[in-house]
Amino acid sequence: MKRPFRKVRKRVPYDILSRRGHALITAIPYIWLLVFFLIPCLFLLRISFSDAILARPPYTDIVSILPEGLLQIRLNISSYLTLFRDELYQRGLITSFAIAGSSTFCCLLIGYPMAYTIARSSEKVRPILQLLVILPFWTSFLIRVYAWIALLSPTGVINGLFLRFGLISEPLALMQTPFAVCLGIVYAYLPFMVLPLCVSITRIDTELLDAAHDLGCRPLKTFLAITLPLSFSGMIAGSVLVFIPAIGEYVIPELLGGSETLTIGRIVWNEFFVNMSWPVASALAILLILFVVLPISCWQRWREVRA
Amino acid sequence: MTGSSSRTLKTILFLGYAFLYIPLLVIVFFSFNKARLMTTWTGFSLKWYQELLSDTVMLRATWTSFRIAAISATIAVVLGTLAAVAIVRFQRFRGKTLFTGLVTAPLVMPDIVTGLSLLLLFVAIQHLTGWPQSRGVMTVIIAHTTLAIAYVTAVVQVRLAEFDRSLEEAALDLGASPLKVFFVITLPLIAPAVATGWLFAFALSLDDVVIASFVAGPGATTLPMVIFSSLRLGISPEINALTTILILFLSFGVSIAAITIRKTRR
Structure with a gap:
């Protein structure tokens, strides 16, 4: 029974x-x-x-x-009033946003095709290709910034080569430019963009792509109509991961940038260590939290809850 | 995908890797250069390695950094695992929203804000109570632990949420105490995530220069702080040598990991 x-x-x-x-x-x-x-x-x-x-x-x-x-x-x-009145801080804010925004965009431009190719490669090579993206990241952060000092500085490798082959007669001012800062940020944070993109492109159901192909859709249109929208979440995740450290970045603009790349991070540092004006440095940090960190984290939370 | 577009994509991927690796390889190459500058190759020499290995400031800072990284990673792993258990396993408790917020917030906080705020805390505490008498290794450990908890929790949380809980339930049904279940069943199951979290925390601590610059006292100069101050002066052949050594260690570690993975798969 x-x-x-x-x-x-x-x-x-x-x-x-x-x-x-x-x-x-x-x-x-x-x-x-x-x-x-x-x-x-x-x-x-x-x-x-x-x-x-x-x-x-x-x-x-x-x-x-x-x-x-x-x-x-x-x-x-008065610390807050100083921040609103003095043009230095507004310019710093604009510089930071411009540099962080354009670096994030460049990361997306370089990272997307890389991630796409990695995601579309066979399952056997994919982990190796992904590992190759992370590997430079495991050397030190400072070393990766230093690599660009070594390449770009007046006595560096690029100027050395150009001088040698007579392409230029005196060293180019490659360092201490906004370009160098962007390059440094893109180099330092590119893996943050490629990896989430890889994940989201890999997740796309290939049957959708096959269906589009069978129905006579051209590859470019398939990409624009299916792959691109479906990898949107990865693009957002990667952009946030690059933008957040870039907006408060101190080391890269300090080492690779000149006086015109005075970002918020550098201003906070200078107010604190050089001017010894702790209230102003704190007020800047508070504004950074209120207008950058809080909105992005709330927005991310909202997206998580909705998903 | 048509042939030509696939070829274009492969080229882009290749160029991407070139962008990632060439700068580092150039440094490795020039670390063997006789001259101080990196404009021309003047001959093979190991003198910068010699100089690096006899640089007592650098060596002392390396020792300090490793100590700080090991201690803070260990504390962070304990706290982070507890936090992950609380978030994943405890249904609802008062202040859970604040708790999850606090755990993830350090991830999005710029280093410069974290460093500044912690320093203000230490200064205020010191002003009130006289402790800590001087900022040093201790304060850096506290700062790095706080940052690393977020990473450890994120890694362990995923593992805790996905593994099969029937094992735990079986052990409980057979009369094991919850503490025993945790140490005999749960911990071994989440061990890979805990180990990953520890490594992550360790690497994070070894990599940080901004927070350490704020909270470190005169007696606790970490390796990144030494490197940073030498980078302010531009090209340094000693740093070239250091990079090469670092890459050597890294490739050694990666090959060992690759071999072990291949062996366990067979």
């Missing part, structure tokens, strides 16, 4: 873990991130509203207790 199938109560692991256990597991990383990530951001906000003074640390406290037992909170918005 068949025994009647009894429904087994399904236990989810960790559910039998006491609530204390749950709380403990969550609390350890939670507290770490609160203390070393959220609270520092609040400090940024707080110091952006303080006065700069010549002392250690070089800012005043915004909260003070007056002798009459009054708690006083003084918000000094």
